Amino acid sequence: MTSPYIPRRRAGSDHSSTPGRVPPSPGYASSELSTSTVTARQNPVAAAARFFTGMFAACLSPPELDNSKSIGDSEEFKSSSTASNGSRAGSRRGRGSNGSMSLSSYNIVQKKEPGIVKFTMEEIYQVTRNFSHSFKVGQGGFGAVYKAKLLDGSVVAVKRAKKSLYEKHLGVEFQSEIQTLSRVEHLNLVKFYGYLEQGDERIIVVEYVPNGTLREHLDCIHGSVLDLSARLEIAIDVSHAITYLHMYIDHPIIHRDIKSSNILLTEHFRAKVADFGFARQAPDSDSGMTHVSTQVKGTAGYLDPEYLKTYQLTEKSDVYSFGVLLVELVTGRRPIEPKFELKERITAKWAMKRFIDEDAISVLDPRLDQTAANTLALQKILELALQCLAPRRQNRPTMKRCAEILWAIRKDFREVLSASNFHSYSSTSQRSTSLRE
Known part of the structure; x- marks a missing residue:
């Protein structure tokens, strides 16, 4: 079996088949991961190999590189994380109690499979106190999210699917998410603890991320403004996560819903990509295919226009969404702003026009200072965003290149920031000396 930590080789031309055209609907149609993915995941030899490889893989921040140095061998993209600051999976921050209950470790150990824990309904009721409102911390498209604590001290988010919508589309999304999460582990992806599927109950248990979503912080819901340095670090974290999904697992994955509300932040503002309900296995390069023919699914404002037009999904669709996210990070605006005049309504289009017209500084989030370091970073980030937002996928960079x-x-x-700080310190020192004299 191919090692999950060796990047695959990609074919150079598109598959010639064209899917049947089905007009996309606001709710979008669902697709599911292939059964071969599940079979491969259950191979005990492969599971053992992934476990021991992950044990020795580093998950520290990458070293600084110049433009010419490759990160293809960086363990940041390949490694798994065995420790985390916790995670959350809701779209809004709640005001629930910090109280929690513990699960029975005996039952969990008895039901453990490679990469998966099958919880019982009794355990879920225990840990959430029968889904107490005081434990509820969010409400997303999947359903309600509750905060709880396991016996080993792990703080988790318990995601309970909406029952009324289950038969329509959430069943496929549920299977997609548990199949994806059970195959991946990385510092910048939410950690998967297990799931429950019993009767009309569909529950996913993941780590709890305590600091809300990126979108909440860009909206200043938590009372403070993210500086550009923090936003740049978040962009790097997300690029690591997506590169890992695209290159460093045995069956690469297209996330298909990269957006600011699916990026969760730890107390130290490290980013973790969440919500894999729309995830889809990437095309098998060994067969010569370079895209997956599928109905459109994703979030308005982030959707790859070529995917919308052709129904051909590739990793470059994630790259396009990442380009929208980059614009969102530097402007602070949402991808679609209905309250703005027409020419500013689509944020990426508006920002790219200003950038091409050499007026990039006008799109900088007004809450950020127009320093030399910020101006330089803004220009370079918008230049990368322009590449990611190329109308044709072959003109977009890979996620690995985005990270580089x-x-x-x-x-x-950092160099400009250090120089500016040194200049400021020198000027202050000279003024102090002059006053003393």
Whole structure:
């Protein structure tokens, strides 16, 4: 079996088949991961190999690189994380109690499978106190989210699917999410603990991320403004996560719903990508295919226009969404702003026009200072965003290349910041000496 930590080789031309055209609907149609993915995941040899590889893989922040250095061998993309600051999976921050109950470790151990824990309904009732409102911390498209604590001290988010919508589309999304989460483990992805599927109950248990979503912070819901340095680090974290999904697992995955409300932040503002309900297995390069023919699914404002037009899904669709996210990070605006005048309503289009017209500074989030370091980073981030937002997928960079460029931007940003701070310190010191004399 191919090692899950060796990047696959990709074919150079598109598959010639064209799917049947079905007009996309606001709710979008669902698709599911292939059964071969599940079979591969249950192979005990492969599971053992992934476990021991993950044990020794590093998950520290990558070193600074210049523009020419490759990160293809960086363990940041390949590694799993065995420790985390906790996670959350809701779309809004709640005001629930911090109280929690513990699960029976005996039952969990008895039901453990490779990469999966099958919880019982009794355990879920225990840990959430029968889904107490005081434990509820969010409400998303999947359903309600509750905060709880396991016996080993792990703080988790218990995601309970909406029952009324289950038969329509959530069943496929549920299967997609548990199949994806059970195959992946990375510092910048939410950690998967297990699931429950019993009767009309569909529950997913993941780590709890305590600091809300990126979108909440861009909206200043938590009372403070994210500086550009923090936003750049978040972009790098997300690029690591997506690169890992695209290149460093045996059956690469297209997330298909990269957006600010699906990016959760720890107390230290490390980003974790969440919500894999729309995830789809990438095309099998060994067969010569370079896209998956599927009905459109995703979030308005982030959707790849070529995917919308052709129904052909590739990893470059995630790259397009990432480009929208980059614009969102530097402007602070949502991808679609209905309250703005027509020419500013689509944020990425508006920002790219300003950038091409050499007026990039006008799109900078007004809550950020127009310093030399910020201006430099803004220009370079928008330049990368322009590449990611190319109308044709072959003109977009890979996620690996996006990460390399962002590393170089961070390096230049820090150098300019250090120089500015040194200049400011020197000027202050000279004024102090002059006053003493």
